[in-house]
Amino acid sequence: MVHLNGSTLTLMEMKRVIYEGEEIAIDPLSMEKVMKSRLAVEKIVASGETVYGINTGFGKFSDVRIQDKDVDTLQLHLIRSHACGVGEYFPEPVSKAMVVLRLNALIKGYSGVRPCVVERLCDLANEEIIPVIPSQGSLGASGDLAPLSHLALVLVGEGKVHYQGRIVPTKGVYDERGISPLTLKAKEGLALINGTQAMTAMGVINYIEAERLMDQCDWIGAMTFEALEGIIDAFHPAIHEARGYPEQMEVAKRIRKLTSDSKLVTHQGDKRVQDAYSLRCMPQVHGASRQSLAYIKEKLEIEMNAATDNPLILENGKTVVSGGNFHGQPIAIAMDFLKIAVAEMANISERRVERLVNPQLNDLPAFLSPDPGLQSGGMIMQYAAASLVSENKTLAHPASVDSIPSSANQEDHVSMGTIGARHAYQIILNTQTVAAIEMICAMQALEIRGITLASTSAQKLYEKGRTIVSSIEEDRVFSDDIEALSTWLRADQFQWNIHGQFILG
Structure with missing residues (x-):
């Protein structure tokens, strides 16, 4: 078992997880950091303060204030609109590495996601439900937006996954396994896609x-x-x-x-x-x-x-x-x-x-x-x-x-x-x-x-x-x-x- 805490993951551990099927677990202290950072986001939403990525648009739309009732919808729109990856799929080990690395980044406690988001990423890796991710379409700044959006789609029950040697719709696997799609809340969509995990996984x-x-x-x-x-x-x-x-x-x-x-x-x-x-x-x-x-x-x-x-x-x-x-x-x-x-x-x-x-x-x-x-x-x-x-x-x-x-x-x-x-x-x-x-x-x-x-x-x-x-x-x-x-x-x-x-x- 490789225990993730956001700070000590090594290449040797990644090799064991990706090539040898070793499972991962989240360090309890890291989960406490996740919960604290999530509380901070919820306070911002409740206060009405304008903060980029929580209740604003993205990129050039960063000056557009989003109404409170649309904050959750904003996250889903973000994921769907940014899922513009094209070309051949990344090899499955690369996509699995992406899941593990995105998880490891989120549990540092700087991102403001709920515990259920990091737990879902952990489950995907351990249960070998691996997002299907097109390899082309990232500029490598503002993060690997397109590839990571395809990863994030799987959390909400959309997109496709590698599962038991096949590429299949995520929804079918979720239905078969009794898994409920997540509804992303404020900040979570951006936290999932704004990073370098595609290039780092590769x-x-x-x-x-x-x-x-x-x-x-x-x-x-x-x-x-x-x-x-x-x-x-x-x-x-x-x-x-x-x-x-x-x-x-x-x-x-x-x-x-x-x-x-x-x-x-x-x-x-x-x-x-x-x-x-x-x-x-x-x-x-x-x-x-x-x-x-x-x-x-x-x-x-x-x-x-x-x-x-x-x-x-x-x-x-x-x-x-x-x-x-x-x-x-x-x-x-x-x-x-x-x-x-x-x-x-x-x-x-x-x-x-x-x-x-x-x-x-x-x-x-x-x-x-x-x-x-x-x-x-x-x-x-x-x-x-x-x-x-x-x-x-x-x-x-x-x-x-x-x-x-x-x-x-x-x-x-x-x-x-x-x-x-x-x-x-x-x-x-x-x-x-x-x-x-x-x-x-x-x-x-x-x-x-x-x-x-x-x-x-x-x-x-x-x-x-x-x-x-x-x-x-x-x-x-x-x-x-x-x-x-x-x-x-x-x-x-x-x-x-x-x-x-x-x-x-």
Whole structure:
């Protein structure tokens, strides 16, 4: 059970909730904060005081006073009108993360919602009734208004949900489970949608996927290193200590450990003096990409525990202030950083694929073909990898430097953070596919060299890989192989464990 209090949620806990199905619970002290902030809203409504988001319109309509009898209706109109999401749906884990993160923000006690609202969010997550949320339509400032509106629709019994492997209308699930839709009261609609939880939820999934992918790229890169009879001297500890980056030193250590008992690796002068950069510089390149993870993790864990709606109810309800915590720039920049870091993992992986298949760069059969000329072997797999790498370069263009005004220029600078997070996810998927192509080619090359000469680690990975993709004995539809191995890589099948060893699931 992960206990939420609005302040201490971690990425590791999110991983357990999203991927392992661990349930969540609300800390009792946090629920007290929720009740106190709600009392403050109710006092404002009773006093007749004009306060943005409670009894006014929104955005450019912030100067329009809403009559007391229409305050509740205002919230429902807000949710329905702002539910303008378009495009493909966010993956279900992202939508579940959104529910958990919105809940965690509301229980900080700055938002003024009733306890029943946070309890409903908790129930949705635990009972796997997950809102269906279109992925496009957010500017990333004034919060992720469109995506979070689709989340909020589910609370009032509208919209659609992921339920028991299907996408179905919320109303049908509520009727089946005996759940009553909520009627949103003053401030609650705005409190549900004015935040950065779409980009942050996507960012959480991106971080988890990217961290695993970087582990996988180390192992697959080491397999290629052996297949190309790489020069291990370039991984000497002193070289990397001389530069001083911990991540670079760690990657070099991993490559040494993975290839420690290989009969294929060479030394300076055995066959050549130096390797190409895609082999020799793996610690420097992989390590630099890993450096991004610490920064991104820090920003995500701050944002996961942040109050990002507007206005905020402060000083135990004495003060209600409009600010800009909904602006997604911190996460936008972090996601752009992640895009570059992961794209570079694909760049160097594709160059290793080229060295595996190009007969001018190795002494293996041309394109690893079983019958060069009659059969093309891995020739077009390299094309596919190159295409994905080029696509990554366009996706890596920073979203955070773009802005376009909205709401009649009241909201005149926005973050585009959700676009950055979505593009980062696509780059991760593309890079997983490039890594799968590298692994297919590396397995074939090792087989040609003699798999018994490879390291224990390479043999272990090869044996598992061969249960998914068979040896290339004749040309076939390699698209199926690439997809199968990519799917395996996305299933958390192998990673670096706390004891400094790679493990296969």
